Amino acid sequence: MSKKQVATTKAPGAIGPYSQAITAGNWVYTSGQLGLDPATGELAGDVQAQARQSLANVQAILEEAGTSLDLVVKTTVFLKDMNDFAAVNEVYSSFFSEPYPARSAVEVARLPKDGLVEIEVVARRK
Template identity: 75%
Template sequence: MTKNILSTTKAPGAIGPYSQGVEIGGFVYTSGQLGLNPETGQFGEGVAEQTRYSLSNVRAILEAAGTTLDQVVKTTVFLKDMNDFAAMNEVYGSFFAEPYPARSAVEVARLPKDGLVEIEVIAVKK
């Protein structure tokens, strides 16, 4: 199987030794995306805006692979504070339609750059 490394300027660049995403075996795996504005490199204000940026960044990586959010089968959401779950979930719901992908959501002690949310996905290639 050939591993295709994904990269787009429409999402923030990797801040370490990893790829924005990898396509292999008919699946696309994105690295966790923080809630950063890809144009400014700055975080959105609050968890809702950071969730919006995070999922927009995920969408850009999926588009670079030739697939869409509709093809996502699994998401993992990392939250700095589980009290932000409702605000994250409201924005999250605006990006996905039924049938929804499987999802895990966990609270973590700290995220890179002290972000409030980070989201990664697994999608099938169209």
């Protein structure tokens, strides 16, 4: 099975030696997306704004890969502070519908650029 890089200017470019996403067969694996505005490279405001931008970035990458949020099967949410769990859930639930993807959520010591949330997904291609 060959792998192919996915890249779009509608989401922030990689800030290291990695791809925005990789397709392998019928699957898309995104790298973690911070709440960075792709036009400015700046983080959005509070944790909800960052979660919203993170998921918008994920959505743009998935669209470039030929799929959508509806076909996401697994997400991982990295939080700077687990006290933000409910606030992020509020935003998260506006991007996904039932049946919701499987998900892990973990608190981390620090995220790149001192972000408050980072989200990665695995999706099936259409």
